[in-house]
Amino acid sequence: MKPWMILTVFLIATPVQAGNVEELLAQYRSQGAATFNAQSGRILWQQNFGKDAEGRERACTTCHGDDPRQAGRHHQTQKPIEPMAPTANRERFTDAAKVEKWFLRNCKGVLERECTPQEKGNLLEWLRTL
Amino acid sequence: MNSNWLNGMVIGLGAILMAAAMPTVEASGDEEHHHREGKRGRNTPLDPVYVKECGSCHLPYAPGLLSDATWQRVMAGLADHFGENAELPEGDRAHIARLLSAHADGRTTSGRETSLRISQLPWFTREHRQIPARLAPGGNPRITSWSACQECHPRAASDSYAEREIRLPGGGKWQE
Secondary structure, eight states, X not given: OOHHHHHHHHHHHSOOHHHHHXXXXXXXXXXXXXXXXXXXXXXXXXXXXXXXTTSOBXXXXXXXXXXXXXXXXXXTTOOEEOOSSTTTOTTXXXXXXXXXHHHHHHHHHHTSSOOOHHHHHHHHHHHHHX | OOXXXXXXXXXXXXXXXXXXHXXXXXOSHHHHHHHHHHGGGOOOOOOHHHHHHHSSSXXXXXXXXXXXXXXXXXXXXXGGBTTBOOOOOHHHHHHHHXXXXXXXXXXXXXXXXXXXXXXXXXXXXXXXXXXOGGGSTTTOTTOOOTXXXXXXXXXXXXXOOOGGGOEETTTEEOOO
16 A cells, blocks of 8 residues: 555544534634634633522533533532533534534523624633643 | 153143242332332333433433423423523424323323422422431432432432432431
8 A cells, every 4th residue: 555545544534523613613703703712711611690590600610610621510400411621522512503502501591691603612712722 | 641741741831820920010018109109200211302302411301200281381491491591493392392292191180280390299299208308409418409310319210219229318228
């Protein structure tokens, strides 16, 4: 086998998970987002948006924890939640519909509004660098 | 054929018939009790949409636990699902609503269920009334909600709630 053949096989076989984040970011750019900022994503993750009806803090960390490389736990049902960082959980961000579904639910729950494309992109940018 | 062989056959056949006639359901007291109360909870569907969408934050509760009327109220109010947003694409929502309708508890009329919560059903509170307050949700720091069945019932995901399996966080094996 010629070396170029072997190289081509490896390139074709490269997993496309990283490409899915790029597709999501491209979608957010097309919706008006500017350059993504990982630090802004981290700040959003850690931000406290007030208390809910039961006195619990509305923040990403309430269920997902302070460190996205660790598993989280639903604050009420105690169900374990797999880590959000792709380095700890290779399934993350491979399903665009799933990403959008959870952004809709969790931003409405925590921020009490949908996240903007900029905010979503900043979060993904931060999470994929962990 | 001689008579010894024939006798052996009769005895063997008798033994087989007796074994077949033995009850296969557990005869111990608490299992019968749970068959009466808990059977409605033993039909968690394997429908992948239901398990994925209704089992990502909590156990995918068995449809037989609530009436159709109550389930439809749940499915109409997903934007505020016990304080959380659990919105779904309409296709998935309708699919799940139909599934719940088909397998709901047909014995309970909607008029009798004043709450959407499984944990506030009369049979549920009866089943759990003997738990000391310090070990129950509300008094136990290790289990904060009645929604977390699996914390005390380790095989809840398989619809198993047998008393011998119960372990209370901070309290060990359940002893009546």
